[in-house]
Amino acid sequence: MTCVSVIIPTHNRADVLGRAVASVLAQSLPDLELIVVDDGSTDRTAEVMAGFDDPRLTGMRQENKGVSSARNLGIAASRGRYIALLDSDDYWLPEKLERQVRFMDESGFEICQTDEIWIRDGVRVNPRFRHAKPAGWFLEKSLELCLISPSCVMFSRRLWDELGPFDERLPACEDYSLWLRVGARHPVGLVPEALTVKTGGHADQLSRRIIGLDLYRVYAVVDLLRTMDLTAEQRAMAVASLRERVRLYAQGCIKYGKDEEALRVRELAAPFMG
The missing domain is CATH 3.90.550.10 (Spore Coat Polysaccharide Biosynthesis Protein SpsA; Chain A)
Structure with missing residues (x-):
């Protein structure tokens, strides 16, 4: 090998x-x-x-x-x-x-x-x-x-x-x-x-080309909570992170008149935030 x-x-x-x-x-x-x-x-x-x-x-x-x-x-x-x-x-x-x-x-x-x-x-x-x-x-x-x-x-x-x-x-x-x-x-x-x-x-770096990176970070934390068997401490940390990421992302959406997107992401995360 x-x-x-x-x-x-x-x-x-x-x-x-x-x-x-x-x-x-x-x-x-x-x-x-x-x-x-x-x-x-x-x-x-x-x-x-x-x-x-x-x-x-x-x-x-x-x-x-x-x-x-x-x-x-x-x-x-x-x-x-x-x-x-x-x-x-x-x-x-x-x-x-x-x-x-x-x-x-x-x-x-x-x-x-x-x-x-x-x-x-x-x-x-x-x-x-x-x-x-x-x-x-x-x-x-x-x-x-x-x-x-x-x-x-x-x-x-x-x-x-x-x-x-x-x-x-x-x-x-x-x-x-x-x-x-x-x-x-x-x-x-x-x-x-x-x-x-x-x-x-x-200019071709993903971090510069992709708008709304915070959304994909939300997806990543949701996936962690959905797919991994976490300890109670790990789950609490992930939930706290998800709650803050969703808050910031939704806040930005509302600021720019994207209320439906803010609602969508909140609903996506809701089952994992307890």
């Missing part, structure tokens, strides 16, 4: 995809496979992929179905003991996978992440204190803010089989939904080294 399967979903990012792929193939850990899933690109993505000649690299293509579908497809085709995700606009430092595999093997964690460097519009910026990556059990903090970065994370196939896949119904916050399920079942390890470079500021 391959040690690590790396999954890169991509859609119309030919200008940065090569950098991401090269950063994986340059890892100090040689025992890996890289699966790039082209989610219906219409740019030069195929040409960029053709420029690489490495037996560890596999390209897949599907019609445009979104990042969740692309990640799920790639993971389903993979065979690694561990799975690592990389967004096509981010990239890794050379020892990223080696450090994580060593950490996972020695610690027994089923999931861990690294620290990261943030680049916005080509300039390095410092993350706010609230974005500092915690370690261990932190479901309560995760309910407030997504604290796991896809490009930083590595998890075992056992964890994926237990809690995957990504929810393909969500056009955004699909990773947040999975990390909430993970947080209810597993502590998250941290390799406290900035081994991932996360770029931002470009």
